[in-house]
Amino acid sequence: MATGLFTFSSCYYDSKEYILGGISICDTTNTQFASVVNPIITQNCTACHGGSAPSAGISLEGYANVKNNYTAILNSINNGSMPKGSSKLDDCTILKIQTWVNRGAQNN
Numbered sequence: 675m676a677t678g679l680f681t682f683s684s685c686y687y688d689s690k691e692y693i694l695g696g697i698s699i700c701d702t703t704n705t706q707f708a709s710v711v712n713p714i715i716t717q718n719c720t721a722c723h724g725g726s727a728p729s730a731g732i733s734l735e736g737y738a739n740v741k742n743n744y745t746a747i748l749n750s751i752n753n754g755s756m757p758k759g760s761s762k763l764d765d766c767t768i769l770k771i772q773t774w775v776n777r778g779a780q781n782n
């Protein structure tokens with residue numbers, strides 16, 4: 675569908691990321707560690723950054739490791755060097771991690 679055809683009645687309010695007049699809205703209401711941030715890290719990072727010999731010596735398994743490395747995590751996902759070998763994480767996924775950090779990187 676062409677972007678110009680979107681109207682208010684075609685918004686998808688039931689979706690995490692919905693389209694409003696052609697502009698994608700990122701819902702960062704929920705950015706808890708356990709339900710949002712950790713699953714992103716687990717899906718994209720811990721295959722390499724986990725276990726007994728994590729890549730670059732950086733384990734991203736569990737809250738303490740993610741919290742201690744959040745500056746490096748944000749740098750690497752913003753500049754697209756990580757996840758290595760995959761495409762850059764989408765802006766909304768990055769924004770969720772950034773928002774969790776901005777809210778104090780809590781173990782929530």
Ligand code: HEC
Nearest residue numbers: 718719722723729730732746747750751755756757758759
């Ligand atoms: C396929 C394996 C792989 C995946 C998946 C991966 N990494 Fe890496 N990561 C590496 C390797 C290997 C290095 C060492 C530097 C290099 O080779 O680029 C590294 C280095 C890093 C570093 C050190 C700084 C830097 O950029 O070199 C950080 C931080 C990092 N990764 C974060 C992440 C995050 C966050 C994710 C998930 C979004 C992720 N990595 C996914 C393999 C991986």
